[in-house]
Amino acid sequence: MTIEKTIVLISTEVDDMVAHGMFRQLDDVEVVGYDPAARRLDNMQRRASIFVPPYRGTNRPMALMEQLPNLAMVQITAAGTDEWVNAVPDGVVLAGARGAHAGPVSEWVLSAILAQLRQWPTLVRYQDKNTWAHRKFDADTLRGKRVLIVGAGSIGMATARLLDAFGANSTLVASVARDGIHGAVELPALVSGHQIVVITAPLNDATLNLVDKDFLAAMDDGALLVNAGRGKIVDTDALVEELRSERLRAALDVTEPEPLPEDHPIWKCTGVIISPHSARTVPGTNALCYAVAVDQVRTFLAGGVPSNAAVRPC
Known part of the structure; x- marks a missing residue:
């Protein structure tokens, strides 16, 4: 048969x-x-x-x-x-x-954080002008930073492990609380006090425009937003306003809209680095x-x- x-x-x-x-x-x-x-x-x-x-x-x-x-x-x-x-x-x-995707994407998150803290975009701009930029800018260290990771799946957990190796302290948030991980209902009270916020959550009804004007306003002055989740989780217009004021910085692998039009205002914001939805692409x-x-x-x-x-x- x-x-x-x-x-x-x-x-x-x-x-x-x-x-x-x-x-x-x-x-x-x-x-x-x-x-x-x-x-x-x-x-x-x-x-x-x-x-x-x-x-x-x-x-x-x-x-x-x-x-x-x-x-x-x-x-x-x-x-x-x-x-x-x-x-x-x-x-x-x-x-x-x-x-x-946990390995490649968490590696991208770490690289994006370090690039922003160590001011690599600024360094490259000086390099393009053939300028030896010694003491022309202030770099920062990852050690001792408090990092809020929104999304405690495989990518978020892998990111936390990498950050731990660099001496950073991670706070993880999932849709529902579990041992060592906060629930989404706690998120509004957790945003302040973290120098870095990393988005690794999936897109759904609960996370659509989660990072809105109020969320961004609650972030500490000088904080860094890293989005490796989905572009629609972040209110792009609200983020542009924060970047223009130079109060926040960002590193984005995903955007809304996507791909970004050539004339989109976020391209001209100097406090952001953008990769074209390629965090997993290795x-x-x-x-x-x-x-x-x-x-x-x-x-x-x-x-x-x-x-x-x-x-x-x-």
Whole structure:
């Protein structure tokens, strides 16, 4: 008796080819490739019940779900599932790659903090002018700083471990309090007194515009805001006003809107450094994402609910 294999649809772009071999290690799985830029799927591709969007530009092939009548699971490589959660059909499991990004993103957070404290943007501007800038600016140290980390998932926890190695003191906040971690209801009382605020929380109804005018006003003078979560968590207009006044500084890997238009006022704020949503983008991160994805799909095929499931079966 021939057992019909579960077809997993995986992108054929360069960053996704590593996934083909990894998914073939699963029992009773047939890997079928597809082009994320294609508008139509062929007959074989349409038979897929598990859809894996590409590592880069994850939401590009979102419309292809309409051509998958047997769709049962969507497994993305991003940590956050907010862009997909309302697009996945009812009854289809949606799972992310939470956990895979902790190393690269926490490293970006640390580098962004150190770049701002040690005034590397200022140094580069002096360097561009061929100026030896000895004693022309004030650098700062991370040691002894109090850091508020909003989002105590894998990225937030990894960030806290790195900060601890540099002698900083972290305060972690999650949606619900647990041992050693504050709950979100405590957040308004925690903002003041921290020299650095790091956002690693996911985007949802509770975190949309969480960092608004009042939140920013509560931050200490001279404090640094680091956003490695989602752009919509921060009120960009309110942040621009604080940056223009030079009361706060920022380091942003995500923005709202994204990408930033060329004429957006935040580009001209000297107290901010911006990376183009690339905190996770280092060699090997794609393989880390797909290792988590394979584990999530394995659980699903065994009849379980993946630990990273954002949309669970009805």
